[in-house]
Amino acid sequence: MDKMIFGRYYPGNSFVHRLDPRLKLVVNIMFIVLIFLIKHWYDYALLGGVVIAGVLLSGVSLKFFLRGLRPMLWLILFTVGLQLFFTSGQHVYWQWGVLSLSQEGLINATYIALRFLLIIFMSTLLTLTTQPLAIADGMEYLIRPLKVVHFPVNDVALMLSIALRFVPKLMDETTKIMNAQRARGVDFNNGSLIKRVKALIPLLIPLMMSSLDIATDLTTAMISRGYRDGEGRTRYRILKWQRADSLTLVAFVVITVVAII
Amino acid sequence: MTEQPIIRVKNVTYSYPYADKPALNKINLTIQAGQWVAIVGHNGSGKSTLAKTFNGLIEPQSGEIYFNGKLLNEETVFDVRSKLGIVFQNPDNQFVGATVADDVAFGMENNGVPRDEMITRVEAALRQVHMWDYRHQEPARLSGGQKQRVALAGVLAQRPQVIILDEATSMLDPQGRREIINLMTQLRQDGNFTIISITHDVDEAALTDQLVVIDDGVLVNTGTPSELFADPEQLHRHGLTVPLSARISQQLRTADYALPDRYLNDRQLVDELWTLHSKM
Numbered sequence: 439m440d441k442m443i444f445g446r447y448y449p450g451n452s453f454v455h456r457l458d459p460r461l462k463l464v465v466n467i468m469f470i471v472l473i474f475l476i477k478h479w480y481d482y483a484l485l486g487g488v489v490i491a492g493v494l495l496s497g498v499s500l501k502f503f504l505r506g507l508r509p510m511l512w513l514i515l516f517t518v519g520l521q522l523f524f525t526s527g528q529h530v531y532w533q534w535g536v537l538s539l540s541q542e543g544l545i546n547a548t549y550i551a552l553r554f555l556l557i558i559f560m561s562t563l564l565t566l567t568t569q570p571l572a573i574a575d576g577m578e579y580l581i582r583p584l585k586v587v588h589f590p591v592n593d594v595a596l597m598l599s600i601a602l603r604f605v606p607k608l609m610d611e612t613t614k615i616m617n618a619q620r621a622r623g624v625d626f627n628n629g630s631l632i633k634r635v636k637a638l639i640p641l642l643i644p645l646m647m648s649s650l651d652i653a654t655d656l657t658t659a660m661i662s663r664g665y666r667d668g669e670g671r672t673r674y675r676i677l678k679w680q681r682a683d684s685l686t687l688v689a690f691v692v693i694t695v696v697a698i699i
Numbered sequence: 700m701t702e703q704p705i706i707r708v709k710n711v712t713y714s715y716p717y718a719d720k721p722a723l724n725k726i727n728l729t730i731q732a733g734q735w736v737a738i739v740g741h742n743g744s745g746k747s748t749l750a751k752t753f754n755g756l757i758e759p760q761s762g763e764i765y766f767n768g769k770l771l772n773e774e775t776v777f778d779v780r781s782k783l784g785i786v787f788q789n790p791d792n793q794f795v796g797a798t799v800a801d802d803v804a805f806g807m808e809n810n811g812v813p814r815d816e817m818i819t820r821v822e823a824a825l826r827q828v829h830m831w832d833y834r835h836q837e838p839a840r841l842s843g844g845q846k847q848r849v850a851l852a853g854v855l856a857q858r859p860q861v862i863i864l865d866e867a868t869s870m871l872d873p874q875g876r877r878e879i880i881n882l883m884t885q886l887r888q889d890g891n892f893t894i895i896s897i898t899h900d901v902d903e904a905a906l907t908d909q910l911v912v913i914d915d916g917v918l919v920n921t922g923t924p925s926e927l928f929a930d931p932e933q934l935h936r937h938g939l940t941v942p943l944s945a946r947i948s949q950q951l952r953t954a955d956y957a958l959p960d961r962y963l964n965d966r967q968l969v970d971e972l973w974t975l976h977s978k979m
Binding site: 571599600602603606607610651652655656658659660661662663664665666670671672673674675676 | 787
């Protein structure tokens with residue numbers, strides 16, 4: 439689990455760390471849409487500049503971003519390869535059967551690679567610099583308009599925050615049960631595929647039962663602390679929109695407009 | 700200490716679905732405001748079930764419960780829940796918030812306390828249990844005793860009249876247990892609360908004003924700890940132990956040492972032994 443960089447938080451107090459999570463979420467979504475809209479090399483250069491600026495401002499070492507890239511590397515190489523050899527064009531440099539290397543293919547492949555790189559860097563920037571809880575708060579704020587169509591925003595927000603809070607607890611529980619079953623002779627790592635899947639049963643059933651226990655206890659505790667439903671509650675944690683956030687948003691909108699024109 | 704019942708239980712009976720005998724059988728009990736009461740009994744005797752009827756988590760099939768003179772029903776239940784806080788047994792499973800401060804605020808959020816007020820109350824409650832320095836921590840990084848202190852802070856922040864500890868120390872190590880018990884002793888001295896502990900721990904029970912003994916859903920005895928510990932045989936019959944000092948004095952009495960026939964705490968036992976020693 440230690441190798442998973444994607445979705446990890448890297449504590450810090452940089453400019454990017456302090457930005458509002460709502461802003462970071464919105465900018466991320468806009469960025470991804472934008473990446474698919476642009477067509478020219480100078481647009482890529484512009485967005486590349488944005489990402490580099492973000493990485494520099496976050497104060498997180500480049501190492502972490504590169505590690506976030508690692509699990510996606512084969513996917514990138516595969517897609518780039520497809521683009522490279524299967525795009526037909528006018529300026530063909532080399533041909534062998536259906537495989538051809540053309541100028542258009544080369545350009546397409548570069549663009550695809552750049553798209554991957556930029557999107558992964560940008561989303562890693564979001565998760566590395568924002569606490570999971572802040573992301574949940576940001577998402578809650580962003581889905582709030584859905585209340586109009588009777589979407590249970592409060593419930594979803596509470597679910598999200600409880601889920602996040604119990605992730606480490608359930609991980610611990612899993613390790614504990616695995617070790618307990620290992621001590622009783624269960625082998626999780628060897629044997630055929632079917633054998634291994636079967637070995638998971640003594641892990642999954644106790645884990646599920648213990649989740650039910652936790653759920654019962656947690657509901658009891660929540661009810662006895664006066665929880666009714668999402669309505670009529672006040673909030674302890676609030677998000678604060680600051681000047682830096684407005685400035686960043688304006689800057690990003692300007693960049694978007696420039697890139698689209 | 701005012702002599703006015705804060706909780707009155709009248710003839711309460713409750714059975715769990717599919718159970719062949721009732722978990723609570725015609726319980727009558729009065730708890731005075733400002734007292735520290737311990738409900739004791741062996742496993743499955745109905746202690747926790749009884750505590751859960753106090754704030755409507757469990758609705759008895761017959762009988763009535765009065766809180767501050769008011770009958771507990773669907774209209775009053777949320778009012779009662781804001782004035783009666785429970786700290787449960789498992790420190791992990793009752794931690795709702797993502798951080799310490801969030802968890803303490805949860806109850807107040809439910810009751811619609813304005814944010815400015817919440818901020819001051821969270822700080823006050825966390826300082827009271829000595830957890831203020833940990834306010835931004837996540838539960839995964841706290842020890843069991845610390846989590847129970849946070850749970851207690853969550854209860855305190857609601858400014859309750861009654862605090863119930865439902866075996867709140869049973870999953871803690873000796874040090875964590877001592878910390879919680881010390882906090883409770885301190886709260887008792889501040890004097891604004893009625894404290895009800897449900898416990899197996901005889902040392903905790905010995906600190907209280909009143910003991911309530913429950914066996915198989917029936918209330919068998921109530922009295923001060925010194926009254927009840929004076930008769931270890933009766934407690935043994937209901938599957939309970941007595942403090943070490945009571946056991947030692949009993950052994951000494953059977954060995955014909957002339958000890959007085961009442962419960963002696965550690966201090967008193969040592970004094971009595973010195974008196975005996977000087978007479979020899």
